[in-house]
Amino acid sequence: MTRTLLLVAALGAALVPELASAKEKHAAAAAPASDKSIIDSAMRAAPAKVSAGAKIVAFDDKGQMRTVREGSNGFTCMADNPETPGPDPMCVDAAAMDWAGAWMSKKDPTAGKVGLAYMLEGGTDASNTDPYAKAPTKENHWIKTGPHVMVVGAEPAFYDQYPKSPDPDTSMPYVMWAGTPYQHLMVPTH
Structure with missing residues (x-):
């Protein structure tokens, strides 16, 4: 019963x-x-x-x-966010919260203020090249992400150690939004 x-x-x-x-x-x-x-x-x-x-x-x-x-x-x-197609809860430390605030307000984040963000439920599909894309197009390299951790706010040289392909292998670490002020390392957890 x-x-x-x-x-x-x-x-x-x-x-x-x-x-x-x-x-x-x-x-x-x-x-x-x-x-x-x-x-x-x-x-x-x-x-x-x-x-x-x-x-x-x-x-x-x-x-x-x-x-x-x-x-x-x-x-x-x-x-x-119930308005997005997939699960996307997020948990961030203080530096990542500042980074996210800069991204949402379209301001440059503080370089070298490294932050950590968890998205262990995964993330809603997104453009890997355009931080403000709302839907997939031929030009914005839409990707699907699973559960991951993000490292944000590092100096540009940190990101140079990782693949920056617009069409990354999302099963291994890669840089999302490479070349923008909001580039960050995506680290899959599964």
Whole structure:
């Protein structure tokens, strides 16, 4: 009976996004009960000991970051973005958070301020050459990434040690967004 109830609950949860309107989805995400699901998703981004002490953040309906749970170890985790096709929760240290902020605001990150980012659930498919591409084109070398760790903010010479092909072998370390201010090392974990 318990297994049947769990299966029904899982199927119901899987069908809710299909049946709900965008407005209903937004209202559900804003409800206090959703903080638990945000925390659960965000914690899957990094090893358990890292995510257990990490600050958990989410974007509110105005696009502003809010703290869902305070942290104690200098890492910040974000839940999967439900608007992207694949799982993409991320957990970053303070330097990687600064790097991500520079990327999102289209400013140059501080070179030599090395940061670490975990994406142990994988990442949504992305361009390997254009940090701001929204969809695949012939020119932007769209790739599929699995679970990985990223090293960001290193001096350019660090990245010269690794392949920078626009069409990399994603089963081994490679540089994503090579030649841009946001180049970073992608290190697969599986």
